[in-house]
Amino acid sequence: MMHNAQSLVDALREPDTVLALDGAKWADLISIARAESLVGSLAHRLADIEVPKQVEPILRDAIQATDLARQQALWEADSARRALAPLNCKTVLMKGTAYVAANLDVGIGRSIGDLDIMAARDQLPAVEELLLDAGWEWVKQDSYDDQYYRDHMHELPPLIHRERDRMIDVHHTILPLTARPTPNAVEILNAAIKLDSELYVMAPADMLLHSVAHLFADGDLAGGLRNLWDIDRLVQQFANEDKEFWTELATRAKLHQLERHLERALRLAARLYGTPVCEDRAGKTRFADFLYVRRLLARDGWGRENRKFTRQAFYIRSHWLRMPPLMLARHLWTKWRKG
Amino acid sequence: MLAWSRGTGVGQVARLHHLYLTVGPARFRVASTWRQPLDQLAALYKDYPASQDGYADFTVRLEPEKPWRRYIRPSVHISGDYWLPDAAPLPLNQSLLAAEMGMNLQMALGWRRHLLLHASSVEKDGKALLMTGLSGSGKSTLSAMLAEKGWRFMGDEFALLNPDTGMVHSFPRLISLKNEAIAAMQAIVPDNRFGPLMKDTPKGDIRHIVPPLDSVNKMADPAKPALLLFPRFGYDPALRDMGKSEIFVRLTQASTNYVALGEVGFRALTMFVDTVPVKAIDYQSADQAEELIDGLWGELS
Structure with a gap:
């Protein structure tokens, strides 16, 4: 029985490593990959490897599932574009949908859930109204949650489409307003790149930095291996295609106050996935990197999260990063009273 | 470089018993905190082809809803490769049903070949x-x-x-x-x-x-x-x-x-x-x- 997710990381980094697996270890690997939402990416990575015949259909299923996810994500994006067309403002796709819409390597086999878009903050009321007109409705009815989103978050409360049952998250920046770094949302929108579909995606450096922000500041590192794999793929492609990428990345990281986050993300990607990174951007190894690696690999061969203490520490930390102490206390108190 | 990520360490979750089952074209690996559902499955499925090679299409997990519920009023939480966020736990004397529901759940949410x-x-x-x-x-x-x-x-x-x-x-x-x-x-x-x-x-x-x-x-x-x-x-x-x-x-x-x-x-x-x-x-x-x-x-x- 595998005690951590190292085998998944190995298989993504170096597909040949799966040749050493026996049946039970394959079962472990598949469960871990499914739990980390990386089974589609893994299946594509192993495309040229001769896997055991018992595994072939499992990987084929994963590829077909993510092919369909891509098609559905693009359809959702287009539905949002049609709904927002009257507004004539930039609609920037984010995360998974952006990766497939821009046809990036990172989109290959990626699982995609909700549609995430970003628009200028002053346009949000109009965006909200148009989406409601086009069939999306509020998921949360609770007025505390609703007000919390509007006052402190970087997105509207989630909306779900009443016929297609798909969620949309409308952002106006890439981190909660209560988080310590304050990325420059206006600059992100200014630099965004227009696709043939009239939709936008973030410019390469911003796209990577959003992925970095998402990995650290906007969660307790659950699903972190997938986010870190995104970072690996983005870095590999962008650095390859543009010699100025690392310089541009430094400029944008400073602008968005994400230099420390970027450094750590690059170190972790290099350590786990062997991502080739520019040393000036990655900085020196720190002791806490060890804790991050432990946290990221905290999953056993049954697909269960383990290392409870490490995970708990990161959960508390994620809230700590998200809001100042007094506000955190008030938030947890309200949440607790509501049960 | 330190060999950080290898090895086990503290904070491991409880170990699971397990059993392999093949039903039609699907191979299951059922893992459980308790022996009871696995013993029942083994007896009832004794004439089904035994999987020897360890491969599985799906993993089903039967675990206590909370750690102390392993012994005190044991309740079986059903999960696995595919799971539903609001699945209600079952008492231990219904753990065979939980195992069957867990396998159905994997099929319903994860099977794509048919x-x-x-x-x-x-x-x-x-x-x-x-x-x-x-x-x-x-x-x-x-x-x-x-x-x-x-x-x-x-x-x-x-x-x-x-x-x-x-x-x-x-x-x-x-x-x-x-x-x-x-x-x-x-x-x-x-x-x-x-x-x-x-x-x-x-x-x-x-x-x-x-x-x-x-x-x-x-x-x-x-x-x-x-x-x-x-x-x-x-x-x-x-x-x-x-x-x-x-x-x-x-x-x-x-x-x-x-x-x-x-x-x-x-x-x-x-x-x-x-x-x-x-x-x-x-x-x-x-x-x-x-x-x-x-x-x-x-x-x-």
């Missing part, structure tokens, strides 16, 4: 009879009964429709009997094929039967779908035709992976609806149902 129809199926002369309907329609009981009367049992939960060939594949897990059906089947099936009686489950009283050995031995054999019935228990015996669009819509609702398969699912289902005869059938007793079914089956060319 279009899954929530239907029971039996086979005769290479042709399959499918029965679908709401809970309480009697589709499970009817398939169990026909299996004792010369038909090959193919499954009481999912019929697996191959999108390429149009053939139906067997998924003959344990037959799940509810409430009154238990006593009815006890009259015709020997005791040694019954699992434990589980009272007051969320679905009422439940008792499983092991399918006839023949259906287990032939579980890899597909059959050509020849007739689909929508049974309804408790009404005067009657047969009715149904419009194709109604059949299509009801089957989309009866399929757990129709949406997930996208165009493949649409093509498989339209082919099925275009080629397979369908009847709605009302009945008040097993004998009536059998008579109606025999009549319909005889009319098939």
Whole structure:
């Protein structure tokens, strides 16, 4: 029985490593990959490897599932574009949908859930109204949650489409307003790149930095291996295609106050996935990197999260990063009273 | 470089017992905190092909809802590769049901090699009879009964429709009997094929039967779908035709992976609806149902 997710990381980094697996270890690997939402990416990575015949259909299923996810994500994006067309403002796709819409390597086999878009903050009321007109409705009815989103978050409360049952998250920046770094949302929108579909995606450096922000500041590192794999793929492609990428990345990281986050993300990607990174951007190894690696690999061969203490520490930390102490206390108190 | 990520360390979660099961085309690895459900599965599935090589399509996990619930009023939480956020835990004496639900859940949410129809199926002369309907329609009981009367049992939960060939594949897990059906089947099936009686489950009283050995031995054999019935228990015996669009819509609702398969699912289902005869059938007793079914089956060319 595998005690951590190292085998998944190995298989993504170096597909040949799966040749050493026996049946039970394959079962472990598949469960871990499914739990980390990386089974589609893994299946594509192993495309040229001769896997055991018992595994072939499992990987084929994963590829077909993510092919369909891509098609559905693009359809959702287009539905949002049609709904927002009257507004004539930039609609920037984010995360998974952006990766497939821009046809990036990172989109290959990626699982995609909700549609995430970003628009200028002053346009949000109009965006909200148009989406409601086009069939999306509020998921949360609770007025505390609703007000919390509007006052402190970087997105509207989630909306779900009443016929297609798909969620949309409308952002106006890439981190909660209560988080310590304050990325420059206006600059992100200014630099965004227009696709043939009239939709936008973030410019390469911003796209990577959003992925970095998402990995650290906007969660307790659950699903972190997938986010870190995104970072690996983005870095590999962008650095390859543009010699100025690392310089541009430094400029944008400073602008968005994400230099420390970027450094750590690059170190972790290099350590786990062997991502080739520019040393000036990655900085020196720190002791806490060890804790991050432990946290990221905290999953056993049954697909269960383990290392409870490490995970708990990161959960508390994620809230700590998200809001100042007094506000955190008030938030947890309200949440607790509501049960 | 430090070998950080290797090794185990503190904070490990409790170890799990496990068992491999093959049902039709699907291989399961069932892992559980407790031995009880695995021992029960091992006994009831003893004639099924044993998986020796360790591969599995799905992992099912049965664990305490909270760590202390392993011993104190033990409650079994069902999860695995695929899971639902709001699945209610079951008491330990219903852990066999939990295991079966866990396997169904993996199929319903994760299986993509066939279009899954929530239907029971039996086979005769290479042709399959499918029965679908709401809970309480009697589709499970009817398939169990026909299996004792010369038909090959193919499954009481999912019929697996191959999108390429149009053939139906067997998924003959344990037959799940509810409430009154238990006593009815006890009259015709020997005791040694019954699992434990589980009272007051969320679905009422439940008792499983092991399918006839023949259906287990032939579980890899597909059959050509020849007739689909929508049974309804408790009404005067009657047969009715149904419009194709109604059949299509009801089957989309009866399929757990129709949406997930996208165009493949649409093509498989339209082919099925275009080629397979369908009847709605009302009945008040097993004998009536059998008579109606025999009549319909005889009319098939």
